[in-house]
Amino acid sequence: MKHRISTLILGTALALAANGSALAQDKTVKVGVLTDNSGLYSDLGGAGSTLAAQMAIEDSGLAAKGWKIDLISADHQNKPDIATTIARQWIDVEKVDILMDVLNSGVALAVNNVVKEKNSIMINTGAATSDLTNAQCSPNTVHWVYDTYMLANSTGQALVKAGADTWFFLTADYAFGAALERDTTAVIVKSGGKVLGTVKHPLNSSDFSSFLLQAQASKAKIVGLANAGGDTTNSIKQASEFGIVAGGQKLAGLLLFITDVHSLGLNVAQGLNFTETFYWDLNDGTRAFSKRFSDRMKNKAQPSMVQAGVYSGLLHYFKSLEAMGGNPHDGIKVVDKMKSLPTDDALFGKGSIRVDGRKIHPAYLFEVKKPSESKGPWDYYKLIGTTPGDQAFRPLSESACPLVERTARRDRAGGFPSASQRD
Amino acid sequence: MQALYAQLLVGLINGSFYALLSLGLAVIFGMLNIINFAHGAVYMMGAFVAFFLLNGIDPPTLGSFFTNIWMTLLNLVQWPFVGWKSLPATQTFHVDIGLNYWWALLLAPVIVGLFGMVLERTMLKWITGLDHLYGLLLTFGMALIIQGVFQNYFGSSGLPYAIPDELKGGMNLGFMFLPIYRGWVVIFSLVVCIGTWYLIERTRLGAYLRAATENPTLVRAFGVNVPRMITLTYGLGVGLAALAGVLSAPINQVRPLMGADLIIVVFAVVVIGGMGSIMGSIITGFALGVIEGLTKYFYPEASNTVVFVLMVLVLLVKPTGLTGRAA
Numbered sequence: 110m111k112h113r114i115s116t117l118i119l120g121t122a123l124a125l126a127a128n129g130s131a132l133a134q135d136k137t138v139k140v141g142v143l144t145d146n147s148g149l150y151s152d153l154g155g156a157g158s159t160l161a162a163q164m165a166i167e168d169s170g171l172a173a174k175g176w177k178i179d180l181i182s183a184d185h186q187n188k189p190d191i192a193t194t195i196a197r198q199w200i201d202v203e204k205v206d207i208l209m210d211v212l213n214s215g216v217a218l219a220v221n222n223v224v225k226e227k228n229s230i231m232i233n234t235g236a237a238t239s240d241l242t243n244a245q246c247s248p249n250t251v252h253w254v255y256d257t258y259m260l261a262n263s264t265g266q267a268l269v270k271a272g273a274d275t276w277f278f279l280t281a282d283y284a285f286g287a288a289l290e291r292d293t294t295a296v297i298v299k300s301g302g303k304v305l306g307t308v309k310h311p312l313n314s315s316d317f318s319s320f321l322l323q324a325q326a327s328k329a330k331i332v333g334l335a336n337a338g339g340d341t342t343n344s345i346k347q348a349s350e351f352g353i354v355a356g357g358q359k360l361a362g363l364l365l366f367i368t369d370v371h372s373l374g375l376n377v378a379q380g381l382n383f384t385e386t387f388y389w390d391l392n393d394g395t396r397a398f399s400k401r402f403s404d405r406m407k408n409k410a411q412p413s414m415v416q417a418g419v420y421s422g423l424l425h426y427f428k429s430l431e432a433m434g435g436n437p438h439d440g441i442k443v444v445d446k447m448k449s450l451p452t453d454d455a456l457f458g459k460g461s462i463r464v465d466g467r468k469i470h471p472a473y474l475f476e477v478k479k480p481s482e483s484k485g486p487w488d489y490y491k492l493i494g495t496t497p498g499d500q501a502f503r504p505l506s507e508s509a510c511p512l513v514e515r516t517a518r519r520d521r522a523g524g525f526p527s528a529s530q531r532d
Numbered sequence: 533m534q535a536l537y538a539q540l541l542v543g544l545i546n547g548s549f550y551a552l553l554s555l556g557l558a559v560i561f562g563m564l565n566i567i568n569f570a571h572g573a574v575y576m577m578g579a580f581v582a583f584f585l586l587n588g589i590d591p592p593t594l595g596s597f598f599t600n601i602w603m604t605l606l607n608l609v610q611w612p613f614v615g616w617k618s619l620p621a622t623q624t625f626h627v628d629i630g631l632n633y634w635w636a637l638l639l640a641p642v643i644v645g646l647f648g649m650v651l652e653r654t655m656l657k658w659i660t661g662l663d664h665l666y667g668l669l670l671t672f673g674m675a676l677i678i679q680g681v682f683q684n685y686f687g688s689s690g691l692p693y694a695i696p697d698e699l700k701g702g703m704n705l706g707f708m709f710l711p712i713y714r715g716w717v718v719i720f721s722l723v724v725c726i727g728t729w730y731l732i733e734r735t736r737l738g739a740y741l742r743a744a745t746e747n748p749t750l751v752r753a754f755g756v757n758v759p760r761m762i763t764l765t766y767g768l769g770v771g772l773a774a775l776a777g778v779l780s781a782p783i784n785q786v787r788p789l790m791g792a793d794l795i796i797v798v799f800a801v802v803v804i805g806g807m808g809s810i811m812g813s814i815i816t817g818f819a820l821g822v823i824e825g826l827t828k829y830f831y832p833e834a835s836n837t838v839v840f841v842l843m844v845l846v847l848l849v850k851p852t853g854l855t856g857r858a859a
Binding site for chain 2: 147148149150151152153155282308309310311313314315316318319320322323325326338339342343346347350351352356368369371372373374376377407408410
């Protein structure tokens with residue numbers, strides 16, 4: 110027994126020593142893209158996210174500086190149990206340093222715990238739930254592209270201001286739908302509107318007619334779609350069939366991706382208002398990236414904001430690693446470094462990562478063009494409003510994230526200024 | 533109360549899809565003794581064929597695959613004369629077909645049905661007489677392959693297919709707004725269901741079919757080509773699924789996974805109705821659509837599971853299904 114304990118201590122000491130000396134020059138990184146490769150969200154993430162990660166690795170230029178970067182990807186099938194199994198396997202056996210994409214809110218919240226437990230890193234670009242940087246925030250997670258608070262804040266507020274003060278929700282019955290409905294309801298009520306009713310439908314439904322009839326009967330001015338992917342496209346398509354819009358009600362797709370608009374066609378999608386943080390035709394930088402991206406995509410698709418986020422997030426991660434001079438394989442340390450550096454890339458512009466892990470950048474309110482206004486394939490959006498980064502997301506003063514409190518306490522004790530004070 | 537009537541009607545519409553699909557399954561099971569797990573995949577193919585017939589085949593999707601093969605062959609032939617450098621590397625390749633919904637309704641079931649017959653001749657034929665399990669595994673594998681190929685080329689979010697102009701719009705029934713297209717689906721599938729039932733239960737051809745599955749040796753002795761009858765039956769079942777696919781294309785997105793989402797429910801319908809019973813599957817198809825519609829009204833969260841709960845209850849009371857005969 111004694112012998113075993115002394116071996117253990119010796120072993121630990123040796124491991125620590127080896128780790129310490131390796132820290133400075135370890136230039137190996139393993140990136141894992143954990144996404145939906147086969148299900149209803151695979152067009153907005155999936156193979157495109159893996160391609161975006163590949164492009165980020167190439168564009169980082171680290172290979173030329175002697176870094177060795179590996180990339181693997183896996184399909185979590187939108188199931189939290191499968192996702193956490195893969196995440197554990199990746200971190201423990203494959204020595205993956207960073208998990209990218211992780212779309213689907215249920216999956217993201219589950220993986221969030223694994224990453225925290227193992228002191229790894231997740232840059233989440235796909236999940237919507239704002240809980241990732243609020244009650245469930247973690248020092249190991251950065252939430253990159255969008256969240257339910259921001260969607261509610263931007264789309265919800267704009268619509269209520271435009272006079273649409275009564276709502277009825279069609280909500281996907283899982284973590285994401287609940288979060289989106291909750292956050293949007295808060296914004297509506299705050300802006301003086303009212304929610305007349307809500308119906309929760311199972312994920313991946315193909316028929317929405319019953320739910321749409323209930324929405325129609327509610328006489329609400331807006332039918333809010335708190336769902337995503339195939340659920341949203343089917344609801345929009347069937348809403349037009351049941352004459353929801355023709356009958357005077359308006360549809361609000363609270364979360365709509367360019368791949369959804371593409372699959373709906375402009376005839377059905379025209380006139381929809383919604384929020385995104387990336388659009389391929391926004392400026393020269395986004396166009397240049399998107400051209401390279403779509404040239405390499407099998408179906409020539411333009412990148413969704415989730416895929417753009419994978420590229421942008423990974424570039425910032427590499428930048429931070431480079432600034433550290435090596436990969437310490439320590440999640441919290443790297444994420445802290447990422448938070449301390451300003452973000453800047455061609456896709457999302459200048460921004461920052463807040464103490465709660467929230468990446469800050471502007472949000473854009475778009476309207477889908479009429480078929481006559483569209484000049485060619487993928488020319489779908491009209492920009493109708495921009496919310497600056499500091500107003501788009503949940504302010505730190507409203508945050509329930511324990512990290513914020515801790516930082517604030519440190520500030521009062523004379524530590525570093527918190528992000529909210531800097532702003 | 534008004535909303536309730538509306539839900540009943542909407543349920544009936546979904547029920548017509550269940551009925552059409554479970555009818556095809558029942559025909560195939562009753563005649564061939566195969567539990568056809570590829571049924572969802574051929575339903576999806578029906579919708580895709582309708583899409584191709586209307587829009588043709590585009591370069592970014594299936595076209596690029598054929599273009600590459602075609603251009604390579606062409607280059608190989610021309611290369612000795614013009615040299616490799618001057619050959620066109622890529623060329624857009626678009627087969628414009630432009631056949632509307634009505635043609636698709638007629639042609640897609642035939643095309644997919646023929647595809648089904650090829651499958652039967654090349655694969656299913658070898659497992660006749662074996663345990664059900666072999667058929668189930670084989671067809672399940674085929675379904676996965678077909679879905680995989682479509683998903684690889686077309687992604688998951690689907691392609692748009694518009695409602696035909698003649699059936700656009702809707703009627704105000706007082707208690708609900710009924711899209712004309714949905715009304716058409718109910719009527720059309722009722723006609724097809726009853727027609728199929730009549731064909732199998734009341735005509736001479738149907739009598740041969742039923743006899744051929746009952747006692748193939750005896751029927752062959754009367755000079756009937758039994759293997760051909762079986763191939764035709766499989767083709768008919770697959771064609772019915774493809775027909776349902778075309779009918780659903782304007783309502784749902786044309787997606788590679790549309791069949792996979794539906795097929796489990798349809799299997800439950802067939803089990804509740806009684807495996808192999810044609811009238812049973814038609815009636816349960818419509819009835820379950822209505823029950824599901826009502827669940828969506830009273831307790832939406834359970835709408836995806838209510839069919840399975842019913843299945844368990846029915847099997848507990850009557851293991852052969854509602855109209856099934858004891859084996």
